[in-house]
Amino acid sequence: MDVQTSRTVPDGGYGWIIVAAVAVINMTNQSILSVFGQLFVGELRRMQEDTFTAALITNLNSLALNFSGLFIGPAIKSFKPRNVAATGCLLVSFGLVLCSFATQTWHFIVGYSFFVGFGLGLISPSTFMAINSYFSSKRGRAVGVSLAGAGVGQVFMPHVVHYFMINHGFRGAVLAMAALSLTGLIGAMFLKPLTAPVKHNNRKHLQLLVDKENKAQTSITIQPAQVENTTQKSTETLCGRMGHRLAQAMDLELLKDFVFWSIIVGMALVYTATINFTMVFPSFLQHTAQLNSQLVASCMSVVAGADIICRLLLPCITDRLRMPYRVVFLLGTAGLLLGRVLLAETTSLPVIIAMSVLIGMTKSATVINNNLTISAHCRADKLAGGLGLSMISKGIIVITVGQLLGWIRDYADSYVICLYAQGVLLLLVVLVWTPEIYYRFKKQQRHNTSKSMETTYMAPEQASSNSRA
Structure with missing residues (x-):
């Protein structure tokens, strides 16, 4: 349950x-x-x-x-x-x-x-x-x-x-x-638990x-020739049960779900692009946009300030509108993509400040809705395992794709190309998630419509039955 x-x-x-x-x-x-x-x-x-x-x-x-x-x-x-x-x-x-x-x-x-x-x-x-x-x-x-x-x-x-x-x-x-x-x-x-833990x-x-x-072994008397086979079978059964128990403890059955794979890999790619952006953003401002140290610090403060404000205000808006957490995460990802593309194409200070605000706002949307997206997809008893598997996917992609982004920056000797490489990761998530979310939304909409029609059809029959009674 x-x-x-x-x-x-x-x-x-x-x-x-x-x-x-x-x-x-x-x-x-x-x-x-x-x-x-x-x-x-x-x-x-x-x-x-x-x-x-x-x-x-x-x-x-x-x-x-x-x-x-x-x-x-x-x-x-x-x-x-x-x-x-x-x-x-x-x-x-x-x-x-x-x-x-x-x-x-x-x-x-x-x-x-x-x-x-x-x-x-x-x-x-x-x-x-x-x-x-x-x-x-x-x-x-x-x-x-x-x-x-x-x-x-x-x-x-x-x-x-x-x-x-x-x-x-x-x-x-x-x-x-x-x-x-x-x-x-x-x-x-x-951190007092709401109910006693299982x-x-x-x-x-x-x-x-x-x-x-x-x-089981001591209660069964069998021929010596059969003892070896039974012991081997019992050992295999025990190992199988231990493996099953390990899979249960880590909730590995979640990996059978393609949508779960899409969620954790997509969020890991966004996380990797965000980590890389945090590292290269000051250098981009200093060496590509030719801003002095004070302006660099000011732009970084703008990103942080917009992030903090939206962490407080954005959930109030999305909760009131009852927007799904994954949809908000996707919109945040699209905003990060737009911010990076426009940032890579300009050295104008007003545009850079505007993109800093946009990136800070949309970053908050992905940070807040990261674990919330997992919680909306997983049952409560599978949530801990889902969070753990999501973290593992981030670790794998950060150490591989993250290093690749660093290599691209060094090889091309360009922070602009590095921003575009981050944009490719974000675009990939948008392209994969958008049709999937739309398909699931239309499927749910058709299900709700058919259920509503069934309820409407059944109501007159129940009224007629009650009148005959």
Whole structure:
């Protein structure tokens, strides 16, 4: 039975406290990604490391973040989202502490790439699961407010880092970030589950399987020649059941659904294009548009400001219009495509500012509706596994297609061509998703029409039957 259909979703109430708690977690943990360069690039230069090393650390961080999806489904099923989110905060803090004592590059890879990346990977889906259980019609605006916390953190976190770097140096600044990330534990304390979680003890289940097989073998007396065949069959059956249990824990049956494949691969391509744009946008403004550092910072602030405002306002509009989350994500993708194409064709400052606003607005549409699209497609009991598989697809595509975008930029020695390459990824998603969504919409419309006609036809018959009675 679907967990969500067996209870009444409050669509608010204590859920808004959870939204505030998640906003605090995002503010003090997710925003740490935005200050990587400010924290570590100077120290890496003192170690005589180049830009390639810094890129390697950030790419491995993204890889660990997304490949935590291998474990997130079973983890959320076996433990409460509160415990998974708290574990993520502890891992982020521990990874930063390791980085504060780093003397070699591999120390940053272990601390930042692995521990911080894996910790952030645990935080995002677990906090979304906590919000998802409390909201229905207002789910979009609840997720938008919680994600706005990360945007607010990106605004004030650089100033905090700057203060500690000036007054306490590299180690003091990183330790301060480690302590700040622990405030996420306060937020995790408020992630109260709506109902008691379903017990999902994998170890106990496997032990029961083993006991069952042992009992079956000892209760049957057969000829010695047959014992070997029976034992082999029992072993194969046990292995098959263990494999089936693993598939259940990770909800791998979702991969039988072509639409689910389309969703997770499409969102991974948009995610990769967004990551790459964030990296090349400042350089494009400086080297191609020939803007000074102050104007570059102003354009980046415009993108961030538009993103934060729309994370708060856009869900209110789309929820009121009852627009499907995937349709909003698609419209956001189309907006990102338009923004990149127009940005690549101009060096005019007013147009660049206008495109910065457009990109910030449409980016918020994709960020907010990422997990919401998965939640709308998957049943409640499959949602954790769906989020995990989506993260895995992002990790695979970032490390492959993302590296290809970097190679294109270096090979062509052009930021404009790199923007067009990002546009190709976004266009691919638009071209694949649009006819599929339209077909499903028309199919649903025909189904509703036939159902309405059937109801209209049955009503007179029921009235006639009642009059004869």
